[in-house]
Amino acid sequence: MNSTLFRQPSNGTLIWWGLMVLLAVLAGCDKPSTTQKSANQTAASAGEGAPEVVVTDELPGRPERIVSLAPNVTEILFALDAGDRLVGVTRFCDYPAQAAEIPKVGGIVDVDLEAILAKEPDLVVGTSSGADPKIAKKLDDAGIPYGFVRMDNLAQTYRGIAKIGELVGAADKAEALAADMEAKMDRVADSARDGEHPRVLMIFGRNPLIAAGPGTFGHELVELAGGKNVLADAKAPYPKLDIEKVISLDPERIIDATMAGEGLDTEFWNQYPSIDAVERGHVYLIDDPVVLRPAPRLVDGLRTIREAIVGSASARK
Secondary structure, eight states: OEEEEEEEEOHHHHHHHHHHHHHHHHHOOOOOOOOOTTEEEEEOSTTTTOOOEEEOOOSSOOOEEEEEEEEEHHHHHHHOOOGGGGEEETTHHHTSGGGGGBBOOBSSSOOOOHHHHOOOOOOEHHHHHHTTTTTTHHHHHHHHOEEEOOOHHHHHHHHHHHHHHHHOHHHHHHHHHHHHHHHHHHHHHTSSSSOOOOOOEEEETTTTTTEEOTTSSSHHHHHHHOEEETTTSSSSSSSSOHHHHHHHHOOOOOOEEEOSSOOOSSSHHHTTTTTTHHHHTTTEEOOOGGGGGOSSSSSHHHHHHHHHTTOOOGGOO
């Protein structure tokens, strides 16, 4: 029996989720461009020397008018009790519910600079993954302080939460939030150490088939949840597969987090009964965007994947 886990997300959320994966696959995760005069880049382990944090030299001690350029940043700011200081968010910012009432300043790659300027922010916060690579330069020219953080894996996410807290004057609360998130993730991972460790294929798209390879959130979550990623040794972070390759990999679990517009039914997989996961009814359709959003609720995403890997009854409809 194939299964669907948790709730159906909004169309906007699915589009954002799919867009982030698609950008990573097609274009990589480029950092926002900056000028040497006005931007300070803190380099950390972000891959290929890309800076993990990009901020302006001058920042407010406690900003009162904040614009968020990413859904996970909006979630983090609300978790830090800074949501009441948000004056602008993207159209993809859908959590918590209060985010829907905040004026919109465009999307991820189509930020509306005029809308940002109209809000007279004293800080703009975003993530560098998938963002408009020219946005930092535009903010520099407009004299608006900003901070962009790279959150492409769990370690960067913990550090990113701490950095966002520092930017908005909530450093202590952010450190505690990141530590609590990491502790909860560790507890789920500890519970998954014993027992079987099935071979898992995590899919983000079907046309073409795009899967989680090394260095991605999907890979980390699968491994932490007690699975063995069948593409752990792949050369690309998001390999494009043909169905013959999937058949040859013969995963024991398929976790299908198909991106927007491709449907969430099991008929696609039922065409290939020779795959172990299909034959044994271990294809799981995950329709909750929390699974891949680098924010505190990622803990729930890890639990979701854990339930799929162990075939928990609570994960079945």
